[in-house]
Amino acid sequence: MPDLDPILARRLTHLRQLEAESIHIIREAAAEFDHPVMLYSIGKDSSVMLRLARKAFAPGPMPFPLLHINTTWQFREMIEFRDRIAKELGFELLEWINPDGIKAKINPFDHGSDEFMRAMKTEALKQSLTHHGFDCAFGGARRDEEKSRAKERIYSFRDRFHQWDPKNQRPELWNLYNARIRKGESVRVFPISNWTELDVWLYVLVEDIPVVPLYFAKERPVVNRDGTWIMVDDERMRLEKGEEPEMRSVRFRTLGSYPLTGGHESEADTVEKIIQEMLLTKFSERQGRLIDFDQEGSMELKKREGYF
Amino acid sequence: MGAESDTDLLRSDISAYLKKYQAKDLLRFVAVGSVDDGKSTLIGRLLHDTGMVYEDQLEAVKRASNIEGEEIDFSLFTDGLRAEREQGITIDVAYRYFTTEQRKFIIADTPGHIQYTRNMVTGASTANVALILIDARLGVLQQSRRHGFIASLLGIRHLAVCVNKMDLVGYDRQVFERIRAEFTEFAKDLGFKDVTFFPISALKGDNVVGASAKTGWYDGPSVLEYLETVPISEDRDLEHFRLPVQYVVRPNLDYRGFAGQLVGGTLKKGDEVMVLPSGKSSKVRSIDTFDGPLDEAFAPQSVCVRLEDEIDCSRGDMLVHPDDLPTVGRTFDAHVVWMNETPLDPAKTYILKHTTQSVRVQVDGVQWRKDMDTLEEEDAARLELNDIGLLKLSCHRALFYDPYQQNRSTGAFILIDSLTNDTVAAGMVAGGESLTKGASVEDALKEARAGSGLTPKTQVSPNERRERMGQRGAVLWLVGLPGSGRWSLAYALERRLFDQGRTATVVDPTGEDLRSMISAAKACADAGLVCICAFPSYGIEDRAKLRERIGNDRLFEVYVNTDPALCRERRPDVEVELEPPRHPDLTVALDSVHVEDAVDLIIAELEKRHQFRDHD
Numbered sequence: 001m002p003d004l005d006p007i008l009a010r011r012l013t014h015l016r017q018l019e020a021e022s023i024h025i026i027r028e029a030a031a032e033f034d035h036p037v038m039l040y041s042i043g044k045d046s047s048v049m050l051r052l053a054r055k056a057f058a059p060g061p062m063p064f065p066l067l068h069i070n071t072t073w074q075f076r077e078m079i080e081f082r083d084r085i086a087k088e089l090g091f092e093l094l095e096w097i098n099p100d101g102i103k104a105k106i107n108p109f110d111h112g113s114d115e116f117m118r119a120m121k122t123e124a125l126k127q128s129l130t131h132h133g134f135d136c137a138f139g140g141a142r143r144d145e146e147k148s149r150a151k152e153r154i155y156s157f158r159d160r161f162h163q164w165d166p167k168n169q170r171p172e173l174w175n176l177y178n179a180r181i182r183k184g185e186s187v188r189v190f191p192i193s194n195w196t197e198l199d200v201w202l203y204v205l206v207e208d209i210p211v212v213p214l215y216f217a218k219e220r221p222v223v224n225r226d227g228t229w230i231m232v233d234d235e236r237m238r239l240e241k242g243e244e245p246e247m248r249s250v251r252f253r254t255l256g257s258y259p260l261t262g263g264h265e266s267e268a269d270t271v272e273k274i275i276q277e278m279l280l281t282k283f284s285e286r287q288g289r290l291i292d293f294d295q296e297g298s299m300e301l302k303k304r305e306g307y308f
Numbered sequence: 309m310g311a312e313s314d315t316d317l318l319r320s321d322i323s324a325y326l327k328k329y330q331a332k333d334l335l336r337f338v339a340v341g342s343v344d345d346g347k348s349t350l351i352g353r354l355l356h357d358t359g360m361v362y363e364d365q366l367e368a369v370k371r372a373s374n375i376e377g378e379e380i381d382f383s384l385f386t387d388g389l390r391a392e393r394e395q396g397i398t399i400d401v402a403y404r405y406f407t408t409e410q411r412k413f414i415i416a417d418t419p420g421h422i423q424y425t426r427n428m429v430t431g432a433s434t435a436n437v438a439l440i441l442i443d444a445r446l447g448v449l450q451q452s453r454r455h456g457f458i459a460s461l462l463g464i465r466h467l468a469v470c471v472n473k474m475d476l477v478g479y480d481r482q483v484f485e486r487i488r489a490e491f492t493e494f495a496k497d498l499g500f501k502d503v504t505f506f507p508i509s510a511l512k513g514d515n516v517v518g519a520s521a522k523t524g525w526y527d528g529p530s531v532l533e534y535l536e537t538v539p540i541s542e543d544r545d546l547e548h549f550r551l552p553v554q555y556v557v558r559p560n561l562d563y564r565g566f567a568g569q570l571v572g573g574t575l576k577k578g579d580e581v582m583v584l585p586s587g588k589s590s591k592v593r594s595i596d597t598f599d600g601p602l603d604e605a606f607a608p609q610s611v612c613v614r615l616e617d618e619i620d621c622s623r624g625d626m627l628v629h630p631d632d633l634p635t636v637g638r639t640f641d642a643h644v645v646w647m648n649e650t651p652l653d654p655a656k657t658y659i660l661k662h663t664t665q666s667v668r669v670q671v672d673g674v675q676w677r678k679d680m681d682t683l684e685e686e687d688a689a690r691l692e693l694n695d696i697g698l699l700k701l702s703c704h705r706a707l708f709y710d711p712y713q714q715n716r717s718t719g720a721f722i723l724i725d726s727l728t729n730d731t732v733a734a735g736m737v738a739g740g741e742s743l744t745k746g747a748s749v750e751d752a753l754k755e756a757r758a759g760s761g762l763t764p765k766t767q768v769s770p771n772e773r774r775e776r777m778g779q780r781g782a783v784l785w786l787v788g789l790p791g792s793g794r795w796s797l798a799y800a801l802e803r804r805l806f807d808q809g810r811t812a813t814v815v816d817p818t819g820e821d822l823r824s825m826i827s828a829a830k831a832c833a834d835a836g837l838v839c840i841c842a843f844p845s846y847g848i849e850d851r852a853k854l855r856e857r858i859g860n861d862r863l864f865e866v867y868v869n870t871d872p873a874l875c876r877e878r879r880p881d882v883e884v885e886l887e888p889p890r891h892p893d894l895t896v897a898l899d900s901v902h903v904e905d906a907v908d909l910i911i912a913e914l915e916k917r918h919q920f921r922d923h924d
């Protein structure tokens with residue numbers, strides 16, 4: 001680099017800065033907590049977080065296991081992907097299914113999304129954290145996901161009932177994180193808080209990170225509900241009167257339990273095309289500048305908030 | 309510039325477009341101001357005009373903006389705050405994101421009122437640029453100066469001053485120039501690399517994203533153009549290599565790597581490095597990353613460093629170049645921003661977290677506190693929520709630090725209350741005494757490793773004891789003749805206080821002298837106990853000594869004024885002269901009052917003095 005200004009030559013792109021910061025966060029938490037775990041939801045954000053965690057401890061292994069909360073209704077391709085990645089990378093994978101939910105046969109159709117999500121995701125997560133005694137759980141949430149997350153800390157403090165008290169969060173300055181807790185309390189650590197959806201996809205592209213094929217457009221059996229496409233992923237899907245599955249080229253922007261996850265029609269079958277789709281959707285309408293946001297957010301979320 | 313051709317490229321050749329797009333960098337700015345300044349409107353405008361707003365959101369906002377039909381209330385894009393305020397949720401820093409083809413931006417959006425110093429400090433701690441708003445109609449207010457001061461204190465190098473609501477002063481150049489001159493004069497000693505002024509109307513969009521036709525006299529950039537181009541890569545310290553060790557990577561016996569993020573300087577393979585505090589040196593064998601080894605690493609990269617020699621190094625240590633050490637020391641002055649409802653208690657120790665180590669710290673003094681209205685320094689005994697002061701601090705172990713204005717990582721720390729685990733303060737090292745001053749590095753590091761060079765003293769403050777025990781430490785001193793019933797009263801008191809959940813004890817060091825007795829009583833009171841003592845002290849001089857050592861506010865003197873004839877009858881063996889107390893806190897005569905009733909009287913009097921917490 002003889003011709004370059006020594007300062008400019010040592011410039012990190014925004015992705016590499018985000019990467020370096022996330023690695024710092026993951027190392028801090030791994031060093032300061034006794035019993036950390038990484039929540040693994042199988043989605044793109046988890047995939048990016050997993051790559052960052054591997055980078056943080058390379059050439060050593062990750063010093064904590066991954067934990068998947070299985071709602072038993074996630075897309076089949078997600079579970080296949082999970083098992084394949086776990087095998088290829090050789091990390092320790094824990095799974096938790098809420099046994100009470102199974103006993104009560106909780107499902108998204110009879111119990112509605114709110115109750116289903118509460119039992120099979122929120123409750124299940126609390127059960128597993130208590131069961132294993134984890135004092136730190138890494139999560140792949142981002143601050144740009146929704147307005148209410150804009151003030152979330154990177155270290156989000158939870159009391160011994162795993163409750164989040166917005167009034168009881170600690171100030172967070174520089175990159176100095178306060179990991180002191182009492183027995184039974186825990187902290188959710190969000191290493192990719194400052195990443196946006198666009199950053200995540202750019203990183204997937206640059207790093208060539210494998211993601212679940214459901215993100216890419218493909219002909220899939222779907223039915224249209226409330227203006228969004230729901231995939232008929234297995235025989236448990238309950239069709240309403242007059243509903244007939246049809247083949248459409250769709251893709252999913254977020255992944256979760258298939259009856260609660262809406263897709264949209266798309267031809268984007270590569271990461272580059274996904275980014276192109278994201279950028280162009282609004283690019284023509286607003287002059288000059290780009291979107292850097294979850295456009296729709298997950299349908300699960302919107303359902304919980306009463307959007308649909 | 310080129311927006312259209314970029315759009316074409318995005319459509320026609322996504323790979324080429326992304327190659328360019330990925331190369332952008334990252335700028336963080338803190339936006340400060342109250343709703344009245346138009347800060348929310350400015351941020352809403354930036355988000356909207358850069359395509360950050362959902363369509364459904366836009367529709368909702370249009371519906372909600374019932375102001376004269378056409379104009380959009382841009383503040384509604386970000387004002388979750390207003391609703392939260394009504395619900396009483398803590399007003400806090402909100403992080404928002406937008407991107408252009410030049411840069412990704414992280415906005416720390418902080419409320420600007422005086423009581424929110426804590427929030428601005430939080431948002432400013434990671435910011436490259438501070439963006440502050442001045443209402444063109446009101447001119448430079450005290451609040452504007454305060455924001456400028458905090459930005460400078462937090463080491464921000466670039467200040468963007470948006471003179472807003474220019475539309476309401478008819479885009480008058482004179483108004484803008486007057487504000488610029490006044491604020492420039494104020495900011496000249498604050499250490500900014502540049503202070504840039506923008507005549508804007510956030511509401512109308514003038515000079516926010518593009519140039520405005522209304523301000524023909526202004527030929528500078530718009531706010532967004534400035535944010536896209538202000539040079540920040542020079543702000544990093546690439547000269548002084550600092551690597552705080554976060555984690556030791558040890559997958560097998562043959563590999564030992566020290567993982568951390570460079571917070572200053574550059575590191576090359578083959579460089580000689582020193583480990584602090586051991587002072588041992590070695591050469592860099594490799595700089596490893598997941599993506600392969602690097603020949604050189606620079607701040608702020610996260611890497612894993614292997615050394616040629618097997619030397620001790622663990623989390624909390626720091627790798628540096630041996631000819632370029634940071635200050636190694638325990639005692640320093642620091643600007644501290646108090647962030648907790650519970651004020652600073654200078655008598656107790658806190659946990660100080662600095663880079664990757666945590667140490668006990670004690671406060672040796674509050675040098676001054678900033679009056680946030682006048683920005684004058686004033687004397688103060690402590691700091692309260694949102695106060696900024698200069699403290700003298702002593703750590704129980706040496707830190708490796710640089711002055712904050714030189715390095716925002718090695719000069720920064722937080723204070724944690726070890727009882728509540730709250731982060732109670734943010735600190736920035738102003739300067740301090742180096743152990744290496746006047747000593748060889750080896751001697752200094754030996755000293756640094758030696759644990760504590762401080763005079764050992766209690767790390768628990770009287771306030772903390774009071775909190776924990778629900779009572780103040782005190783000495784109940786019973787004065788009376790032999791045979792007056794002092795000791796019976798003492799033990800009755802102890803029993804009653806114990807039954808009431810208090811921590812009280814009778815101290816009776818038989819055979820000791822008065823001096824030892826007073827020392828024992830003082831130790832008990834210092835420990836937060838209620839010490840009850842009936843030790844003989846017949847002379848006024850004796851009790852003056854007692855009062856002097858225990859302190860007026862902790863001594864409760866009871867004169868047990870039992871009839872002397874009765875006393876002599878009970879204890880004919882002793883003959884003493886008693887000088888009665890001149891101003892006892894209470895007098896009881898045990899020939900006319902039953903012991904239990906005397907106990908009642910004493911406890912009632914103690915409660916009146918707020919001796920116990922829950923009897924206030």
